[in-house]
Amino acid sequence: MSVFQLSVGAQCYDWGKLGLDSKVAQFAQCSPEFTVNEAKPYAELWMGTHPSLASKVFKTGETLKAHLTLHPELLGVKVRAKFGDDLPFLFKVLAIRKALSIQAHPDKALAQKLHRERPDIYKDGNHKVRANSPQPGFTHPIPEMAVAITDFCGFCGFLPVEKIAEYLSFVPELTELVNKPIAEAFRMAVTEPQPTYETVEACLRDVFTRLMSAEDADVQRQVQNLIARYEDGQAKPAEEGVKDLAIELNKQYPGDVGIFCVFLLNVVKLHAGQAVFLKANEPHAYIYGDIMECMATSDNVVRAGLTPKLRDVPTLTSMLTYKWGPADSQIMPPVKYRTTKATTIYDPPIEEFSVLMTCLKAGENETHEPIDGPSILIITEGGGRLVWTEKDGSQQEEALDKPGIVYFAGAGVALEFAAGENGITVYRAITEVP
Structure with a gap:
């Protein structure tokens, strides 16, 4: 099969x-x-x-x-070769x-x-x-x-360096952990008239490494200071966007250095x-x-x-690339998948995988053309039926009667999804080598 x-x-x-x-x-x-x-x-x-x-x-x-x-x-000939x-x-x-x-x-x-x-x-x-x-x-x-x-x-990834420099200029708890000379070197590198990428990257590495390497006692003291300041209503206007997240992370992981990542990393929603x-x-x-x-x-x-x-x-x-950019640069929009009516593809610029999402209303059908590679699919909402034709010409059909059902599909097989009375949502991970 x-x-x-x-x-x-x-x-x-x-x-x-x-x-x-x-x-x-x-x-x-x-x-x-x-x-x-x-x-x-x-x-x-x-x-x-x-x-x-x-x-x-x-x-x-x-x-x-x-x-x-x-x-x-x-698996398909091309996928096996690759x-x-x-x-x-x-x-x-x-x-x-x-x-x-x-x-x-x-x-x-x-x-x-x-x-x-x-x-x-x-x-x-x-x-x-x-x-x-x-x-x-x-x-x-x-x-x-x-x-x-x-x-x-x-x-997801580092904030724009200008934003990190801003935080380092007025969040005393962060500056204390990073070390004032390292924080100042970073701010100067970012605000140079024509800063070089290599210089800013090296300074960002120094900031993150120093923060994550800080002594536990120092981290706990500065977390306590930060959270106390926020709970006393003393957050600066530019901190309002991360204040609540910092408080919540401290509830989950009290005194953890990761709480200060609200000032270094993008928060993507x-x-x-x-x-x-x-x-x-x-x-x-x-x-x-x-x-x-x-x-x-x-x-x-x-x-x-x-x-x-x-x-x-x-x-x-030591392993990080220390690239930076705005949060929306991390978001990848889906696009319509081939000739389908209700399927989008999330297609990163790699060959290992892409993900398809099919959303059908009650009574609707969708066909995925054959691909020369393996795939795994899961029903996350609703239900319906899955129909396909084997290479010997025999038509097969299986019930997709509840969320959580998982199927493997081999290379070279077309799949047809038929939605039941509550519609159906299917996610399918695929590999296809050009």
Whole structure:
């Protein structure tokens, strides 16, 4: 069969939404091995071949990775030639109750180095780029993408340097942690008549590194000063936009240095259907909301704030690109997908993956033409039917009767979606190599 249902699993991390308040738990109920516990935080639903939580063929219990090994033609000729005999992406649903860590993902070379030197911490020798690629010398890091399915907020990349310089000029708690000479050097670099990119970049690196490396006692004292000032109504006008977020982050992670990232990182807010494209080696942290996330097959994360887990500040601060820009530069608008009527594509400038979103009203139909690559799809709202034609000419049909049902579709198969009485919303991660 070219198209078949998957059984998928949920990851429980502290920041996830609890019990059936989590879309992850709601969706995971479609898999027979899942039982919900209302006290547990269900954070991520994983759809793919990653060994940490591999998806399985629903009818047989065989792992998707094992099935693809036996049937590599499902991946398509071009995808196999480019990425090897495995899925080049990991598709997820995230349900975010409180902020994730300030983090970034290593490229291939760094991922392998970290795994070799500290395998107890960095257990995955893979990376956010070309998993199991037949081109092992390729080291360019690949970003990830998040599509909001509810209202979403997150840190994404560095603020424009002029805004950071402004904060450093009047937020005393930040300046104390960064160190006044470093803060002043940054402000001078930014305000030069013709500042060089290299100089500003180096100064931004110094500011972020100094902040994230500050002594815990100093951080806690300055967080206390900052929050006390805000709660006393002494926030300056330019701080009003971040004041409430700083207070909320302190409730979640009291005294954490990541709270000061409100002055360094963009706060991006999305409505359902909007997407953010996270460029390579940029700091980010999801704050709240529900999203579809797609990335290359890896779970490597380097953290430095807003987390009870291990922080690797030297690695994080050395690996970042220190690019800056406005928040809207992170947002990637969807565009109409080929000749479809109700499907949009979120298409980052990479070959590993794109994401399709199909929204149909009751009684409507939509056809996706065949693609020369694998895909995974999930129903997030409503229901209906999925129809396709196998290569032997036989027509197949499956019920998509509730949110959370997940299917794999092999290369070269056209899919038709028919909406039921409540309409249907489908997200589909695809790989197609030109």
